[in-house]
Amino acid sequence: MNFALNIQGSPHTSNSLWSALNFAQACLSEGHRIHRVFFYHDAVLVANTLLAPPQDEMNLTTAWQTLGQDYNLDLCLCVASCLRRGILNDSEAQRFEKTTSNLAAGFNISGLGQLIEASLVSDRVISFGA
Amino acid sequence: MTQLLFILSHPPGSSIYAQEAFDAALAGSAFSNIAILFVGAGCLQLIEPKLAVEAHQRKDFQRGFRALPDYHVHDVYGCEDSFNQFGLHNQVLVIEPTLLTQPDIAALLKRAQRVLCF
Numbered sequence: 535m536n537f538a539l540n541i542q543g544s545p546h547t548s549n550s551l552w553s554a555l556n557f558a559q560a561c562l563s564e565g566h567r568i569h570r571v572f573f574y575h576d577a578v579l580v581a582n583t584l585l586a587p588p589q590d591e592m593n594l595t596t597a598w599q600t601l602g603q604d605y606n607l608d609l610c611l612c613v614a615s616c617l618r619r620g621i622l623n624d625s626e627a628q629r630f631e632k633t634t635s636n637l638a639a640g641f642n643i644s645g646l647g648q649l650i651e652a653s654l655v656s657d658r659v660i661s662f663g664a
Numbered sequence: 665m666t667q668l669l670f671i672l673s674h675p676p677g678s679s680i681y682a683q684e685a686f687d688a689a690l691a692g693s694a695f696s697n698i699a700i701l702f703v704g705a706g707c708l709q710l711i712e713p714k715l716a717v718e719a720h721q722r723k724d725f726q727r728g729f730r731a732l733p734d735y736h737v738h739d740v741y742g743c744e745d746s747f748n749q750f751g752l753h754n755q756v757l758v759i760e761p762t763l764l765t766q767p768d769i770a771a772l773l774k775r776a777q778r779v780l781c782f
Contacts, residue, residue, distance in 0.1 A: 540780060542681070574688065575681055615684060646691035653668060653778045654696060661781040664674070664681050 538652035542664040544576035550662040570652035583638035599640040667696040669776035675705040685782030699739035
């Protein structure tokens with residue numbers, strides 16, 4: 535089966551990204567496909583490369599990057615959610631004249647159309663709420 | 665045929681989630697035939713927000729509900745149980761959704777090709 539994931543919860547105040555990660559790992563290990571992982575609302579905060587959690591705690595950013603790389607996943611962030619929360623790639627940082635960008639490697643910033651497209655072409659869309 | 669059903673469940677004032685969820689629904693309407701269902705505290709989004717908007721200096725995104733027909737969105741529903749729970753029947757609402765009972769909602773979920781929960 536082909537899945538689309540719609541993840542919304544913050545990495546710090548919600549279990550959403552963690553639940554979605556477990557779901558994605560289970561899906562892929564069972565031979566299913568994931569058309570796209572879409573990060574919306576506060577879930578985009580997971581793609582902040584400046585996050586520096588204590589070493590003895592789960593690093594969700596690294597975990598998603600690893601899964602993305604292992605399975606060549608499209609880890610797509612909503613641009614409006616990102617800009618509101620200060621997640622910027624190089625071109626957005628330049629556009630808004632910020633001193634730095636902070637988008638973690640392996641994630642890409644795009645629009646809501648990506649969520650809609652993924653929802654329409656996948657067999658199932660699974661939302662992990664905020 | 666409802667291709668995408670957007671279920672909106674966040675209240676309007678306590679976070680940006682309700683506003684962003686409505687943005688997602690509008691994006692959906694550009695690409696497909698959508699329906700919107702307000703459930704739980706999400707029904708509070710339908711209350712005319714004038715005072716709250718002034719008090720909290722937030723964007724009056726609910727004004728956009730009135731423009732839904734312009735986006736060819738005609739199927740806008742509210743959960744009747746939630747309306748009862750939050751006492752919304754006598755409130756001034758931005759728009760009047762079609763109220764659905766639990767069995768109606770079950771049928772709507774079955775009819776929709778995909779469901780997106782916010």
